[in-house]
Amino acid sequence: MSTDPRDDSTDADQGLSLHHITVRFGGLLALDDVSLRVAPGRIVGIIGPNGAGKTTLFNVICGFVPPQSGTLALDGKPFRPRPHHLNRHGIARTLQGVGQFSGMTVLENVLVGARSRRPETDAWEALERCGVAEHARALPGSLPYAKRKRVELARALAAKPRILMLDEPAGGLDADEIRWLADLIQGAETTVLLVEHHMELVMSVCDEILVLDFGKPIALGSPAEIRTNDQVAEAYLGAAA
Template sequence: MQSTDTRGELPARLELTDIGVRFGGIVALDDVSLRVPAGAVVGIMGPNGAGKTTLFNVVCGFLRPRTGTMTLDGTPRRPAPHRLVRHGVARTLQGLGLFGGLTALENVAAGAARSHRAPFVNGLLGLPYGTRTNRAARTAAAALLDEFGIGAYAGALPPALPYPVAKKVALARALISDPTLILLDEPAGGLDSTDIEDLRTLIRQLPTRGSGSRSVMLVEHNVELIMSVCDHIVVLDFGKVIAAGTPDEIRSDPLVAAAYLGGQEAA
C-alpha cells in the first residue's frame, strides 16, 4: 500500500487506516489510508465518483465503514455528527448550509455551540449561563465577520447575501468553535478568480489561526487551488488511493495525469 505520510515527524491529528465502504455491490472506498498531521493542509482530489465525499462522510460520522479504523489525536473515535465539535472537528458543506431564518451574525454565533444544545436555546429560556454564552458567541461572531471583511452584512439574512459573502459566513461559522481539524468540502465552488484568491489566502492562514496548531482537510476540484495551498495531497480514483505526496510529486505522477488531469500536467 502506498504511504500517504510525508511529514512523519508530526503527530497525526486525523488518521484513517484501511477504510472500506460498500453500497451494495459497489465499492466506494477500498482500503483507504491517510494521515492529516497537526498543522498541515492535506488535500483530497480525484475525478467525480472517486470517493471524496464518501471519505468526508466517514470522517464526519455520517457513514460507518465496513472495515478500517479512524483516530483523532491518537485515540480511536467514530464521533456522531452532532458531537464533532466536542472533538475539535468542524466542517463546511458543498452547499452553504446556512440557517435561512437567522442573520449572518446569528449563523456564525450558532457555530459556537459545543454540544447539540445551542446557546441560543438557553438564552431563549432565560437561563443565566445561556444568556452569557449567547452574548459571548455574538461578540466572537461579530469579530470574525469584521476580520473577513463582511461585518456590514451581519444583520442580513442568507437569501440577501452575495454568494462569496455567504461562503465566508459558512467558513466563519466553522471557525468560531476554534477547531483543531477543519474539513473544507469544495470551498471554491461557485467563486470567481478574485474570490478564489481571497479563499487561497484564508486557507493558508488556517493552520496558525486560533489557540493552537490547526489541521485542514480539503476536498476540491480546483486543481490550481489545491496545488497552491496544500502541504500534502491524496488522489483517489474508483475508491482507491492512486497517488499521495507533495504538490510537485502529484503534478508529475503519470497515474494522476491519466485519471484526473486528462493527460495534462497540473498548472
C-alpha cells in the same frame, strides 16, 4: 514528545488518522482501503474526479457515514465520530455549496458554529475575518453566492476548530475570491482538510495531497509529486474523456 510517563502517545500519534477505511453503498465501492494521516497544522488536499469518494471520506470523518471496515484515531486514541460531537472534538466542516439556515440572520447562523463561553465574540471575530461582518443582520438568502460561501466559512471558523474541513470551498467563485480563500486557508493556523477541484488552489495551499479514483487511493504526496504523477494524469484524462 510528552514527558509525562503515564502518557504513552508520541508526536507521531498527534492529529487525525484513517486506517484502511472501506465504504460500500450497496454494490458500489465508494472508498476502497483508504489510509491517511493528517498531522497537526498541515493542509491536506483530497482530489479526484467526480464520484471518486471525496465527500464520502469527509462524511466518514464526520460520522455521517459509518465505514464497513477500517478505523479512525484522533491523537492516537480510537475515534468513533458522531456528527453532534464533532464540535467537542474540535472538528468543523463547511458543506459543498452553501448550507445556511435561511430563516436565521448571518450572525445567528455563525453563532450556531461557536462553542466557547464567549460565542458572540467568536462569531463576530469569524465574521470580521471573512469580511462579512457588515452583513451580520442580513438573511443569508439576500446575499450574493460568494458572500454566502464566506458566511459558511465564518460559521466553521467560529468554532475555532483544530481541524477545519472544507468541501469544495472554491466552487462557483471567481479568481479574486479564490485568491482571498487561499490566503484565508494558509493563514488559518489550524489543520485543514481540503476537498477541491480547483487545481491551482490545491497546488498552491496544500502541504500534501491524497488522490482518489473510484474510491481507491492512487497517490499521496507533495503538490510537486502529484503534478508529475502519471497515474493521476491518467485518472483525470480518463474522467474527461
